[in-house]
Amino acid sequence: MPIYGVMVGEWTLFSVIYLYWMETLVLSFFSFIKIISAKGNIPHDTIKIKLSVHSDSRWIMGIKYLFVRTCTLLFYLLFIVVFVGFVASNKGDGMRNIEMVLFRNPIFNLTLLLYTLSLGMDLMWHYFGNGEYLKTHPSDHAAFVDGRTIVMHVVIVLGAVGFTYVKEHFPNNNQLAQLYFICIFVLVKTVADVLLYYIGRRPASVSSPNT
Secondary structure, three states, X not given: OHHHHHHHOOOOHHHHHHHHHHXXXXXXXXXXXXXXXXXXXXXXXXXXXXXXXXXXOHHHHHHHHHHHHHHHHHHHHHHHHHHHHHHOOOHHHHHHHHHHHOOOOHHHHHHHHHHHHHHHHHHHHHHHOOOHXXXXXXXXXXXXXXXXXXHHHHHHHXXXXXXXXXXXXXXXXXXXXXXXXXXXXXXXXXXXXXXHHHHHOOOOOOOOOOO
16 A cells, blocks of 8 residues: 555655654554553563663653653654655655644544554553453563564665665656655565564463473
């Protein structure tokens, strides 16, 4: 859908990347709620770049996570606005991009609202309703670097390099350069989603009663 939307001009390149950024910001707030409400005593043995699991209280851990996470996302937002919003966008897309930033685009707002509601339902029915909060440690939800962060970083780097290359070799075809950027985004995001899905399905290791 993002590729089709950009091709037919219904979606701007900035709108797709900015929506993904906003979803990641919303997801970070839900992770904060999970951190301060988790009651498990033993962190899961997963490979994550996350907060220390020892001394901090749940609230201190949650505030640290939210602060660092927000600062990281603001760093990426700076590049998204400057490069994707201005350099990589068509000349007529500026006002449409500003409308999305100011939440004046109904379709953009509805998409973000539905995503937020889906996270809220998952939080209430799965996390609290099924008692997951009793089993998970606060640090299990405090990963600074996750799949979404990796996707944004890789897409920004590869997208910027490839976009510049296409613009140099096809200077009169800005649509082709935009299509390249959005295809990189969709490809990297899909690969990351599939990998994280299968990693998440791996059974957790159970400690021996003798250890």
